[in-house]
Amino acid sequence: MNPTLNSNESVPSQKKKIIVLGSGPNRIGQGIEFDYCCVHGLLAIKECGFESIMVNCNPETVSTDFDMADKLYFEPVNWEHLWEIIELEKPEGVIVQLGGQTALKLAKRLHAKGVRIIGTSFEDMDIAEDRGRFSDLLKELEIPYPEYGTATDADEAITVANRVGYPVLVRPSYVIGGQRMRIVINDEDVEKAVISLLKHLPGNKILIDHFLDRCQEAEVDAIFDGETFHIMGVMEHIEPAGIHSGDSNAVLPAFNLTPLVIETMKYYSEKIARALKIKGLINIQFAIKNDKVYVIEANPRASRTTPFIAKAYQIPYLNIATKVMLGEAKLADFTLEKKLEGYAIKEPVFSFEKFPGVNKELGPEMKSTGEAIRFIKDLRDPYFRTLYKERSMNLSK
Missing domain, CATH: 3.40.50.20 (Rossmann fold)
Incomplete structure (x- = not known):
């Protein structure tokens, strides 16, 4: 040998x-x-x-x-x-x-x-990752969320979709980057989406959410050490609902949300972090329609936007969060003074030139490969005004 x-x-x-x-x-x-x-x-x-x-x-x-x-x-x-x-x-x-x-x-x-x-235990992370269990938790906490149901096959999915109301978001659990997520508007499309999903992800639980159309999207990144809850940043997406958060342009801090909506998002975020016994990082995504705040999902980990926030505010959030996870420090041990004049915009980076045959239309399945950061002094900046004009045109369609 x-x-x-x-x-x-x-x-x-x-x-x-x-x-x-x-x-x-x-x-x-x-x-x-x-x-x-x-x-x-x-x-x-x-x-x-x-x-x-x-x-x-x-x-x-x-x-x-x-x-x-x-x-x-x-x-x-x-x-x-x-x-x-x-x-x-x-x-x-x-x-x-x-x-x-x-x-x-x-x-x-x-x-x-x-x-x-x-950091956060598997049992608590699993609640956030399992779309059905997480919705049950939100119901218990009296936090609004889109109507939903679960299914294991196409016939069951069609029944659920008709109950929660079209349009619906068909999605699996435990996937990367919104893989196989689809927004559909009728029974035939539900059947096609479910058959495709089960073909590529056999045995996966299917979640059917009512899709909140024509609404604003926003997200919160935060750290919780078991005692103190700290909001790292509140970001507002420029793109309309239905675009994956990884593909969206996001503005830090929020620029068009009312103070009441922002405070509601922070309040819901802390309730969720405490209920999940988070130790370390959490990202929570929201939809806002008619000034009502809905929770879409929570990710019990660092998000793609955590580095963006750390660079924008000049605070070593990942260093702090790791020490909190290890139990070596509390949030009270750190100075968390945010330094940002104006706004920071998270810009998605796409690589479509390397994949010429790929559909470039954006949706709930992520297609970007990275992100960049752009700083602007105020909302009169030409770059921001162009982005916001495109958003307004999409919402009016």
Whole structure:
């Protein structure tokens, strides 16, 4: 037998270790922004005296630079590779909040094996990820949400769609970037959407939401340490409802929402964070129609916009959130003074020139591959005025 086949060049140290899961290779629906989150998480882990271990397989990221983590495993972010690493390194825990949906999807396996998940527990993250259970929680908290129902096949989905009322959003649970989500307006389209969904994601629970047409969309990113709740930012989308948040232009702070709507969003966000026992980061997305605030979904992790907010306000939010997850600090330990003159606009970055045959029409399934940031002094800025004019034209159609 060749001895090199059984060799292992990784020698575990005796230090306490924390593993950070990355977001895997660059692909549509999984933003590169999560690399920023992982990098600042690694730095915070080191500052807290732990050995930092990065697991990711993307050579185009800073988190996989040879000198960023104390130890890098350049491996696919899947269970088979992760479990071998855990068995060897025996870490204090694993952070899944910084690597987007790819990392979050491994939480169930980690929980089943008794591996400590740093920050919010799997049970509480699962409530937010399961669309049906999350809607039940919102009902219990008396927070408005679009009417919904669940289905397992096309016939059941059509029945639910007629009950909640067209148009409806057909979507699966536990997916990246709105994969296979569709807005449909009749029974025939529901049937087509469900058959396509089950063909590509067999056994997935189907959620049918009433789609709130012609409404404003906004989102909140926040940190909760179990005691103090802090709103990192309130962003208002420029595009009309129905465009995936990753593909939208978002303005920080909100520019056209009433003070009552903003305070309601903050109030609902804190209620949800406390109910889910969040420890670390949470992103909550809202729809506003006729001044009534509806909660669309909550993501119990860093969102694509967390780095955007941190850069706009010049606050190291990912460093702070990681220390909160580790239990090494409370929000009260930090100065959270926001520095922003005017507004910051999150601009989606698309790569359609690399995929000439792809449909460029935007919808609930994410198509962008990244984002940029633009600062404007006021709302008279020509760039903003052009974007807002396009929004008004879309809403009038």
